[in-house]
Amino acid sequence: MRRVKLVNDVVDLVPILYMFSTTTYKNVYSALLDDWYTLNELKEMFGEGVEEALKILKSAGMLEVRWRMPKDPAGKPEKEYHVTYTHLNASFYVSLIELNKVLEVIFMPEDEFEEVVKKVIDEIKAGRMSVQHISRDLKLEPIVVRAIAKRSLKLNLKGNIVEIAKEEEI
Structure with missing residues:
Protein backbone atom coordinates (compact mmCIF):
# COMPACT_ATOMS: atom_id res chain seq x y z
CA MET A 1 0.00 0.00 0.00
CA SER A 91 5.97 21.42 -0.97
CA PHE A 92 8.25 24.19 0.25
CA TYR A 93 10.15 27.14 -1.09
CA VAL A 94 13.81 27.35 -0.13
CA SER A 95 16.92 28.94 -1.57
CA LEU A 96 19.55 26.54 -2.85
CA ILE A 97 22.00 27.98 -0.30
CA GLU A 98 19.62 27.15 2.57
CA LEU A 99 18.96 23.69 1.11
CA ASN A 100 22.70 23.12 1.01
CA LYS A 101 23.01 24.15 4.68
CA VAL A 102 20.29 21.65 5.62
CA LEU A 103 22.08 18.90 3.68
CA GLU A 104 25.36 19.81 5.40
CA VAL A 105 23.69 19.25 8.79
CA ILE A 106 22.28 15.90 7.67
CA PHE A 107 25.68 14.63 6.57
CA MET A 108 27.80 16.37 9.23
CA PRO A 109 30.29 13.98 10.88
CA GLU A 110 28.94 12.61 14.17
CA ASP A 111 31.68 14.11 16.40
CA GLU A 112 31.29 17.58 14.88
CA PHE A 113 27.50 17.32 15.11
CA GLU A 114 27.57 16.30 18.79
CA GLU A 115 29.84 19.26 19.56
CA VAL A 116 27.28 21.68 18.08
CA VAL A 117 24.40 19.91 19.89
CA LYS A 118 26.27 20.34 23.19
CA LYS A 119 26.58 24.09 22.52
CA VAL A 120 22.85 24.32 21.71
CA ILE A 121 22.01 22.47 24.95
CA ASP A 122 24.24 24.88 26.89
CA GLU A 123 22.29 27.79 25.36
CA ILE A 124 18.97 26.21 26.34
CA LYS A 125 20.18 25.61 29.92
CA ALA A 126 21.18 29.30 30.04
CA GLY A 127 17.55 30.18 29.22
CA ARG A 128 17.99 30.96 25.53
CA MET A 129 15.55 28.63 23.80
CA SER A 130 14.48 30.59 20.72
CA VAL A 131 16.05 29.75 17.38
CA GLN A 132 16.92 33.46 16.95
CA HIS A 133 18.81 33.71 20.27
CA ILE A 134 20.65 30.42 19.76
CA SER A 135 21.61 31.25 16.17
CA ARG A 136 22.86 34.73 17.16
CA ASP A 137 24.86 33.46 20.16
CA LEU A 138 26.42 30.52 18.31
CA LYS A 139 26.86 32.50 15.06
CA LEU A 140 24.84 29.94 13.10
CA GLU A 141 22.04 30.66 10.66
CA PRO A 142 18.51 29.97 11.98
CA ILE A 143 17.93 27.24 9.38
CA VAL A 144 21.07 25.45 10.63
CA VAL A 145 19.86 25.59 14.25
CA ARG A 146 16.45 24.24 13.19
CA ALA A 147 18.06 21.44 11.15
CA ILE A 148 20.33 20.50 14.07
CA ALA A 149 17.31 20.33 16.37
CA LYS A 150 15.51 18.07 13.88
CA ARG A 151 18.48 15.70 13.46
CA SER A 152 19.35 15.37 17.15
CA LEU A 153 17.50 12.91 19.34
CA LYS A 154 18.50 15.13 22.31
CA LEU A 155 16.54 18.15 21.06
CA ASN A 156 12.98 18.98 20.03
CA LEU A 157 11.96 21.79 17.72
CA LYS A 158 8.58 23.35 18.47
CA GLY A 159 7.96 26.24 16.11
CA ASN A 160 10.86 28.61 16.80
CA ILE A 161 11.67 27.13 20.21
CA VAL A 162 14.33 24.48 20.77
CA GLU A 163 13.89 22.27 23.84
CA ILE A 164 15.89 19.47 25.42
CA ALA A 165 14.12 16.20 24.56
CA LYS A 166 12.75 14.06 27.35
CA GLU A 167 13.89 10.43 27.36
CA GLU A 168 10.79 8.74 25.98
CA GLU A 169 9.92 5.19 25.14
CA ILE A 170 9.73 4.40 21.47
Whole structure:
Protein backbone atom coordinates (compact mmCIF):
# COMPACT_ATOMS: atom_id res chain seq x y z
CA MET A 1 0.00 0.00 0.00
CA ARG A 2 1.31 3.41 -0.97
CA ARG A 3 1.14 6.17 1.66
CA VAL A 4 2.56 9.65 1.14
CA LYS A 5 4.28 11.78 3.78
CA LEU A 6 3.60 15.49 3.22
CA VAL A 7 6.54 17.79 3.95
CA ASN A 8 5.87 21.53 4.08
CA ASP A 9 9.12 22.69 5.72
CA VAL A 10 12.60 21.87 4.43
CA VAL A 11 13.87 21.00 7.94
CA ASP A 12 11.26 18.24 8.15
CA LEU A 13 13.38 16.46 5.53
CA VAL A 14 16.26 16.17 8.02
CA PRO A 15 15.15 13.05 9.95
CA ILE A 16 13.76 11.48 6.76
CA LEU A 17 17.01 11.84 4.83
CA TYR A 18 19.13 11.04 7.89
CA MET A 19 17.22 7.75 8.07
CA PHE A 20 19.18 6.65 5.01
CA SER A 21 22.63 7.69 6.30
CA THR A 22 23.65 4.25 7.63
CA THR A 23 23.13 0.70 6.45
CA THR A 24 21.45 -0.27 9.74
CA TYR A 25 18.93 2.59 9.51
CA LYS A 26 18.15 1.73 5.87
CA ASN A 27 17.72 -1.95 6.71
CA VAL A 28 15.37 -1.19 9.61
CA TYR A 29 13.26 1.06 7.37
CA SER A 30 13.10 -1.58 4.62
CA ALA A 31 12.16 -4.35 7.06
CA LEU A 32 9.41 -2.24 8.63
CA LEU A 33 7.95 -1.46 5.20
CA ASP A 34 7.18 -5.14 4.72
CA ASP A 35 6.03 -6.29 8.14
CA TRP A 36 5.58 -5.56 11.84
CA TYR A 37 8.55 -6.32 14.13
CA THR A 38 9.31 -5.96 17.83
CA LEU A 39 12.46 -4.24 19.09
CA ASN A 40 14.01 -7.60 20.00
CA GLU A 41 13.28 -9.05 16.56
CA LEU A 42 14.90 -6.03 14.90
CA LYS A 43 17.94 -6.28 17.20
CA GLU A 44 18.33 -9.95 16.27
CA MET A 45 18.15 -9.03 12.59
CA PHE A 46 20.36 -5.93 12.57
CA GLY A 47 22.22 -5.62 15.89
CA GLU A 48 23.05 -2.24 17.42
CA GLY A 49 21.55 1.01 16.16
CA VAL A 50 18.00 -0.30 15.92
CA GLU A 51 16.65 1.83 18.79
CA GLU A 52 18.14 4.97 17.22
CA ALA A 53 16.59 4.07 13.88
CA LEU A 54 13.18 3.70 15.53
CA LYS A 55 13.58 7.05 17.31
CA ILE A 56 14.53 8.74 14.03
CA LEU A 57 11.49 7.23 12.32
CA LYS A 58 9.33 8.40 15.23
CA SER A 59 10.74 11.94 15.07
CA ALA A 60 10.02 11.98 11.33
CA GLY A 61 6.41 10.99 12.08
CA MET A 62 6.80 7.78 10.08
CA LEU A 63 6.48 5.06 12.73
CA GLU A 64 3.34 3.11 13.61
CA VAL A 65 3.24 1.27 16.93
CA ARG A 66 0.84 -1.39 18.21
CA TRP A 67 0.81 -4.10 20.85
CA ARG A 68 1.46 -7.72 19.98
CA MET A 69 -0.21 -10.19 22.30
CA PRO A 70 2.01 -13.08 23.39
CA LYS A 71 1.42 -16.63 22.18
CA ASP A 72 2.05 -17.84 25.74
CA PRO A 73 -0.83 -16.74 28.05
CA ALA A 74 1.70 -16.01 30.82
CA GLY A 75 3.81 -13.77 28.53
CA LYS A 76 3.74 -9.98 28.35
CA PRO A 77 2.49 -7.98 25.36
CA GLU A 78 5.26 -6.33 23.32
CA LYS A 79 5.27 -3.23 21.16
CA GLU A 80 5.77 -3.87 17.49
CA TYR A 81 6.62 -1.35 14.81
CA HIS A 82 5.84 -0.62 11.18
CA VAL A 83 6.67 2.21 8.76
CA THR A 84 3.67 4.27 7.74
CA TYR A 85 5.00 6.07 4.67
CA THR A 86 6.46 4.80 1.41
CA HIS A 87 6.53 8.07 -0.57
CA LEU A 88 7.23 11.74 -0.02
CA ASN A 89 5.43 14.83 -1.30
CA ALA A 90 7.48 17.98 -0.62
CA SER A 91 5.97 21.42 -0.97
CA PHE A 92 8.25 24.19 0.25
CA TYR A 93 10.15 27.14 -1.09
CA VAL A 94 13.81 27.35 -0.13
CA SER A 95 16.92 28.94 -1.57
CA LEU A 96 19.55 26.54 -2.85
CA ILE A 97 22.00 27.98 -0.30
CA GLU A 98 19.62 27.15 2.57
CA LEU A 99 18.96 23.69 1.11
CA ASN A 100 22.70 23.12 1.01
CA LYS A 101 23.01 24.15 4.68
CA VAL A 102 20.29 21.65 5.62
CA LEU A 103 22.08 18.90 3.68
CA GLU A 104 25.36 19.81 5.40
CA VAL A 105 23.69 19.25 8.79
CA ILE A 106 22.28 15.90 7.67
CA PHE A 107 25.68 14.63 6.57
CA MET A 108 27.80 16.37 9.23
CA PRO A 109 30.29 13.98 10.88
CA GLU A 110 28.94 12.61 14.17
CA ASP A 111 31.68 14.11 16.40
CA GLU A 112 31.29 17.58 14.88
CA PHE A 113 27.50 17.32 15.11
CA GLU A 114 27.57 16.30 18.79
CA GLU A 115 29.84 19.26 19.56
CA VAL A 116 27.28 21.68 18.08
CA VAL A 117 24.40 19.91 19.89
CA LYS A 118 26.27 20.34 23.19
CA LYS A 119 26.58 24.09 22.52
CA VAL A 120 22.85 24.32 21.71
CA ILE A 121 22.01 22.47 24.95
CA ASP A 122 24.24 24.88 26.89
CA GLU A 123 22.29 27.79 25.36
CA ILE A 124 18.97 26.21 26.34
CA LYS A 125 20.18 25.61 29.92
CA ALA A 126 21.18 29.30 30.04
CA GLY A 127 17.55 30.18 29.22
CA ARG A 128 17.99 30.96 25.53
CA MET A 129 15.55 28.63 23.80
CA SER A 130 14.48 30.59 20.72
CA VAL A 131 16.05 29.75 17.38
CA GLN A 132 16.92 33.46 16.95
CA HIS A 133 18.81 33.71 20.27
CA ILE A 134 20.65 30.42 19.76
CA SER A 135 21.61 31.25 16.17
CA ARG A 136 22.86 34.73 17.16
CA ASP A 137 24.86 33.46 20.16
CA LEU A 138 26.42 30.52 18.31
CA LYS A 139 26.86 32.50 15.06
CA LEU A 140 24.84 29.94 13.10
CA GLU A 141 22.04 30.66 10.66
CA PRO A 142 18.51 29.97 11.98
CA ILE A 143 17.93 27.24 9.38
CA VAL A 144 21.07 25.45 10.63
CA VAL A 145 19.86 25.59 14.25
CA ARG A 146 16.45 24.24 13.19
CA ALA A 147 18.06 21.44 11.15
CA ILE A 148 20.33 20.50 14.07
CA ALA A 149 17.31 20.33 16.37
CA LYS A 150 15.51 18.07 13.88
CA ARG A 151 18.48 15.70 13.46
CA SER A 152 19.35 15.37 17.15
CA LEU A 153 17.50 12.91 19.34
CA LYS A 154 18.50 15.13 22.31
CA LEU A 155 16.54 18.15 21.06
CA ASN A 156 12.98 18.98 20.03
CA LEU A 157 11.96 21.79 17.72
CA LYS A 158 8.58 23.35 18.47
CA GLY A 159 7.96 26.24 16.11
CA ASN A 160 10.86 28.61 16.80
CA ILE A 161 11.67 27.13 20.21
CA VAL A 162 14.33 24.48 20.77
CA GLU A 163 13.89 22.27 23.84
CA ILE A 164 15.89 19.47 25.42
CA ALA A 165 14.12 16.20 24.56
CA LYS A 166 12.75 14.06 27.35
CA GLU A 167 13.89 10.43 27.36
CA GLU A 168 10.79 8.74 25.98
CA GLU A 169 9.92 5.19 25.14
CA ILE A 170 9.73 4.40 21.47
